[in-house]
Amino acid sequence: PKLPFVAGQLAPQTKGKETIAAFNQALLKLPGRVPHTAVAQTEDFTGNNTHFNSAETRKLGERYAEQMLKLER
Numbered sequence: 001p002k003l004p005f006v007a008g009q010l011a012p013q014t015k016g017k018e019t020i021a022a023f024n025q026a027l028l029k030l031p032g033r034v035p036h037t038a039v040a041q042t043e044d045f046t047g048n049n050t051h052f053n054s055a056e057t058r059k060l061g062e063r064y065a066e067q068m069l070k071l072e073r
Contacts, residue, residue: 004071011047038067
């Protein structure tokens with residue numbers, strides 16, 4: 001029950017843009033509903049309709065690490 005978990009938002013996409021945006025927004029509610037959770041956010045990324053580019057992938061990894069470190073305190 002105390003295992004920390006970090007969820008990551010999806011890459012922005014042009015196809016299904018509203019659905020992806022809604023899903024990413026819903027993920028932001030996770031920490032308020034499930035203890036010991038956090039979200040690595042991607043709303044400032046561009047993506048390529050499926051994946052993040054190399055720079056964004058590295059940045060997302062940094063964001064996962066930042067959130068995990070906050071949970072471990």
